[in-house]
Amino acid sequence: MLRMSKLTDYGTLVLAQLAANDRGLSTCASVAAATHLGQPTVSKLLKLLARAGLVVSVRGAQGGYALARPPETITAAEILDALEGPVAITACSSAVGLCGLEGHCRVGAAWQRINRSIRVALESVTLADLLTSPDPLPAEMLERELRKSAATG
Amino acid sequence: MLRMSKLTDYGTLVLAQLAANDRGLSTCASVAAATHLGQPTVSKLLKLLARAGLVVSVRGAQGGYALARPPETITAAEILDALEGPVAITACSSAVGLCGLEGHCRVGAAWQRINRSIRVALESVTLADLLTSPDPLPAEMLERELRKSAATG
DNA sequence: GAATAGTGGACTATTTTAGTCCTGTATGAG
DNA sequence: CTCATACAGGACTAAAATAGTCCACTATTC
Helix, strand or coil, rough: CCCCCCHHHHHHHHHHHHHHHCCCCCCCHHHHHHCCCCCCCHHHHHHHHCEEEEEEECCCCCCCECCCCCHCCEHHHHHHHHHHHHCCCCCCCCCCCCHHHHCCCCHHHHHHHHHHHHHHHHCCEHHHHHHHCCCCCCHHHHHHHHHHHHCCC | CCCCHHHHHHHHHHHHHHHHCCCCCCCCCHHHHCCCCCCHHHHHHHHHHCCCCCCCCCCCCCEEECCCHHHHHHHHHHHHHHHHHCCCCCCCCCCCCCCCCCCCHHHHHHHHHHHHHHHHHHHHHHHHHHCCCCCCHHHHHHHHHHHHHHHCC
16 A cells, blocks of 8 residues: 555654654663564664664663764655665566566656655655654644544554 | 555556557456456456446456546546555554554654655646656657557557 | 356465564673 | 673564455346
8 A cells, every 4th residue: 555664664663762862872672662662673673774874873781772863864765765775666567578568668757757756755854853743733633633543543 | 665566556557558449448358468467467457446436347248448537537546546545655653552652643743744745746647647758758769669569469 | 048258256375574583793891 | 801781684484465366156249
């Protein structure tokens, strides 16, 4: 359904946790406890995020992880890239001998346009946005949000 | 990687094929032959597309499928909806007892914004756009297209 | 009434994703 | 200098989603 993986979803929670604790380092274990995710899972996520340069790690006793940059400079696109690889709605349907539209896939160009639109949308939202809702939510809107969340799961 | 399923990809090829043959009905078998996809797969796709109202079906001998509407009025969003269910990048990461950010998922609102952006992007591209590349193809490319189309029928 | 062609659903196989575990390495404290 | 802490990397298993196939049934035409 064109949705991101659970891991990516978890990843934003993990990043949010690091952002909340920006005074110092957070250990894998403490993040796991705070997010109620499994420690091995959090570990895996932090390793991926570290490799992507979104978080920095300090090894050894008293070590841990922290955001590499302020939340305002980390985009949703970067998070997706780090945890799911490059965002691309389709890698072009034309595998050799498969594409019915012979050799050059006529369908490709428009999908690329859609890709770019999605990319722009993802780049325009930062981790900071993900943390603090951008529109100041009036109480009733918040309420509606809650109800909706409850409805969808 | 935030990509649509293969089936959806195939679905656009199938729709493209129907659009190409808009003078009459196409059988499941002929579409399969033209797209080089398996006949059962094409059958499945056409059934789904028919149920979603994007194509119409005629049963019995001399039956087949055709687009229900002109390609200009069928959006990428509708195709995705038909083949993958409602497009939603995330169903909100806050499962009960899972979301570390206190009951109401602070992360949700911005994802919803991204969702809407993606939706708009998908609604702004039609099947017609998917067929005819928006950038005018250089003459030789067009020529190649024609030759290959003629060759395969 | 025989052949064609869509309908619906069940089923299997494959692939992807999620989650776990183990071994290794860097750092700091005692 | 040794031990405990905590990240690094990768292999592995389990679970779920996806892709693909098959069958019995219904409608239509010749």
